[in-house]
Amino acid sequence: xxxxKQELKEKIITQLNLEDIAIExxxxxxxxxxxxLGLDSIDAxxxxxxxxxxxxxxxxxxxxxxxxxxxIEIMANYIAAHRTK
Amino acid sequence: MKAQNxxxxxxxxxxxxxxxxxxxxxxxxxxxxFTTFIKLAYKKMDTxxxxxxxxxxxxxxxxxxxxxxxxxxxxxxxxxxxxALVFSNSASSLQTDRxxxxxxxxxxxxxxxxxxxxxxxxxxxxxxxxxxxxxxSENSFFIFNHFNADYLHAYASSLxxxxxxxxxxxxxxxxxxxxxxxxLYLVSAEGSIAHKKEEIIKLYxxx
Numbered sequence: 001x002x003x004x005k006q007e008l009k010e011k012i013i014t015q016l017n018l019e020d021i022a023i024e025x026x027x028x029x030x031x032x033x034x035x036x037l038g039l040d041s042i043d044a045x046x047x048x049x050x051x052x053x054x055x056x057x058x059x060x061x062x063x064x065x066x067x068x069x070x071x072i073e074i075m076a077n078y079i080a081a082h083r084t085k
Numbered sequence: 086m087k088a089q090n091x092x093x094x095x096x097x098x099x100x101x102x103x104x105x106x107x108x109x110x111x112x113x114x115x116x117x118x119f120t121t122f123i124k125l126a127y128k129k130m131d132t133x134x135x136x137x138x139x140x141x142x143x144x145x146x147x148x149x150x151x152x153x154x155x156x157x158x159x160x161x162x163x164x165x166x167x168x169a170l171v172f173s174n175s176a177s178s179l180q181t182d183r184x185x186x187x188x189x190x191x192x193x194x195x196x197x198x199x200x201x202x203x204x205x206x207x208x209x210x211x212x213x214x215x216x217x218x219x220x221x222s223e224n225s226f227f228i229f230n231h232f233n234a235d236y237l238h239a240y241a242s243s244l245x246x247x248x249x250x251x252x253x254x255x256x257x258x259x260x261x262x263x264x265x266x267x268x269l270y271l272v273s274a275e276g277s278i279a280h281k282k283e284e285i286i287k288l289y290x291x292x
Contacts, residue, residue: 017139017200018135019138020135042200
C-alpha cells in the first residue's frame with residue numbers, strides 16, 4: 001500500500017504539473033482539494049482519466065470523485081479495492 | 086481621450102530566448118528549449134503564480150509578457166483597471182490542438198486530457214490573464230496571417246475613443262512547435278511613443 005501511495009503522489013505531481021510541490025510535502029491524509037494541495041475542477045477530471053488509464057477504474061458519476069479524491073490515503077484504498085490493472 | 090493623442094506606454098517582447106521590456110534585456114537563456122526557457126523566465130521575473138505551470142505554451146507566453154507589463158499597475162489598488170486585451174496570432178491554439186488530436190487518434194487508447202482540452206482555444210490565454218489581474222474588461226483574440234498593425238491600431242483606438250477601455254494591451258502572441266513570439270504593447274494616455282501604425286510596425290520589426 002505504501003508503494004501505491006508513493007506512486008500516486010508522483011503521478012499527481014507530474015500529471016497535474018504541481019511544479020513547486022515535492023513528494024515529501026504531501027502527507028497521506030492531506031486534503032487534495034481546497035486548503036490542501038489546492039487542486040481545481042480540471043484536476044479532478046484529470047484524476048478521473050488517470051484512474052481509468054492507469055488502474056482500469058471507470059467512474060461513471062463524477063460526484064464519486066469527491067469522496068475518492070479526498071486524500072492520498074482514501075484514494076489508495078479505493079484503487080487497491082477496485083483496480084482491474 | 087482623443088485617439089490621436091494616444092501613446093504607447095510600454096512594450097514587451099519574448100522571442101529568441103530573450104525577455105525584453107522597452108528594448109531593455111530582462112532575461113536571456115540562449116541554450117534552453119522553450120519549456121525550460123519560459124520556466125526560468127517565470128522564476129527570474131518573480132511571477133509567483135503556481136497555475137502558470139498548468140497552462141499551455143501559448144498561455145504561458147501571453148501570461149508572462151502581460152505580467153511584466155501589468156504587474157506594477159494592477160498591484161496598485163489606486164490604478165485604473167479598465168485595461169482591454171486585444172491579442173492576435175497566426176497559429177491560433179494549433180500546438181495544443183495537435184496534442185489533443187494525438188490523444189484521441191487511437192481508439193484503443195482513448196484518454197483525452199481535460200487539462201489539455203481546455204486550452205484548445207487561443208482566447209483561454211486572455212481568461213488566465215484576466216483572472217490573475219482581476220480584469221473585467223473587453224477582450225478579443227484575432228487570427229491573422231501576419232502581424233496586423235493597422236487592425237490593432239484601429240481597434241485599440243476605437244475601444245478608448247468609445248470609452249470601452251481606459252488603456253488597451255495589444256499585440257501578437259504566437260506559438261507553434263519551437264517557433265514562438267510574444268510582442269505586447271500598452272496603449273495609454275501616457276507614454277513617449279505616439280500610438281501610430283508606423284510606430285507599432287517599427288517597434289514590432291526592431292528585434
